[in-house]
Amino acid sequence: MKKIVKYILIFVLALSVTQCSLDTKIYDQIPTEDAFATAQDVSNALNGAYQKFGDYKFYGNYAVAMSDMITDISQADASSGHFVTINSWTFDEYSTELLDMWETGYKVLDWCTRGINGGAALIANGNLTASDKEEVTACVSQMYSLRAMSSFVLVNYFGLPYRAGTANDALGIVVLTTQPINAFQNVSRSTVGETYTQILADIVQAKAYMNELSDKSTITQYNFNEAAIFAMEARVKLNMQDYAGAKSAAQDAITLRNSGDETPESYVTMWSKTAITNEDIFTIVKSSADNLSANSLNTLYNSYGGTLTAFTTGLINSTDIRIGLTDGSRGLKFDGIASSADVSNVPVFRKSEMYLILAESNLRISTPNIADAKDALLYTAKRDTVTYKTVADLPSGQSALLTLVANERVRELFQEGHRWYDLRRTGALANIGGNATFDLSKFVLPIPGEEVLSGFGVVQNPDWASTEP
Secondary structure, three states, X not given: OXXXXXXXXXXXXXXXXXXXXXXXXXXXXXXXXXXXXXXXXXXXXXXXXXXXXXXXXXXXXXXXXXXXXXXXXXXXXXXXOOOHHHHOOOOOOOOHHXXXXXXXXXXXXXXXXXXXXHXXXXXXXXXXXXXXXXXXXXXXXXXXXXXXXXHHHHHHHHOOOOOOOOOOOOEOOOOXXXXXXXXXXXXXXXXXXXXXXXXXXXXXXXXXXXXXXXXXXXXXXXXXXXXXXXXXXXXXXXHOOOHHHHHHHXXXXXXXXXXXXXXXXXXXXXXXXOOOOOOEEEEEOOOHHHXXXXXXXXXXXXXXXXXXXXHHHOOOOOOEHHHHHEOOOOEOOOOOEOOEOOXXXXXXEEHHHHHHHHHHHHHHOOOOOHHHHHHHHHHHHOXXXXXXXXXXXXXXXXXXXXXXXXXXXXXXXXXXXXXXXXXXXXXXXEEEOOEEEEEHHXXXXXXXXXXXXXXXXXXXXXXXXXXXX
8 A cells, every 4th residue: 555655654743833733843763653652742643633634735725626626616727737637527547636635635544543542542551640631632532533534535535425325335445443554554445334434433532532621622713623523523424314413413513613603794804814713613724834825725716717617606696795705706715814815724614514504404304394494594595685684585495495505505615625525415416527417426536546556455446437427
């Protein structure tokens, strides 16, 4: 498994930063067995995991942009060369974006698995001070969360979608559980079902360690806090068609976030700041020190010419405050802050997504609750300040409400990397790659060719190209 493990021949953890920093300083002379002697070592491992999770090759750009560029939300500029093969469906198993996402996602999984083991061992030894034990416990919770979220991203790009009531025996990813993958170790891909089982198990562990903390408030919205764990659970269970579970988790995320609501004016302006907003549950914080430049979402949707499709802009009325996040064709969510056009936070979970999950889940549960669905849906729908002022302005029937939820997910979440998941989990047809009625739920991306050819057991998705549009 050469491509996954090439970076773990010597595991490095020496970082001279605090728990919330995304800066890393790597020392390459620290062997794995000596890596976790103190609470600071575990904190350093968490920093490394956050740095890789927020890297432009994963959730800081590629894993987000891919979802919109490969569907019907965004349009790449052919002259820029960025995401053009993805957007035009001319990619193959050797496309750079796929390899980078695969490799960087597995770096997150590796750092988290090693950090979890090291942290758990330190706690079990019983020699930590009370404050150090608190720090290690917080770190382990966050690493379980990051591992679950990264596995969720990887299995949704490189595996077929989960389908409730089926065996879900299609190939998923190489799951990491109690042990990291060692160099030159032969591995095999778990099924989609097995991958989701591990994701849910990691969420359970993240909650368990979080519940051991005496003060959960020290983990802010810049990190995987308690509300974010439930937000992740809501997203995962929505994709599993576990609507009762998704509903419960989404409500818990909103309750735990316990923030006020943004006004119409502040909702638009919050995108040009890096401060935590009432919308944020977990966001990847960026700064000018990151030197993102060409590798930022800002650049993709700015100087590299990425725009919104006519499908996307056509869903946003002139009376909708979200029209202020476009210039008619270009999305402005990642247009930078006043001091730097390259800097924007990247939201992972927002309150608005949770309300949309509540609305959809209330409509899809075995006994639909129309009233609760409408109450939740109004949270985002009322951003069209003329069309939807009260719940009475919303449709009354289940089918019409589900259509409105789907459209709201486009209006509310464009540029944030949700469309790929939405089309695959619902089976809705869309105009993609020149096919006006393409069913994305039948398609799966190829495993990077370099990984398959390395000969350590990762097999290709069979006949993946045959289901392209």
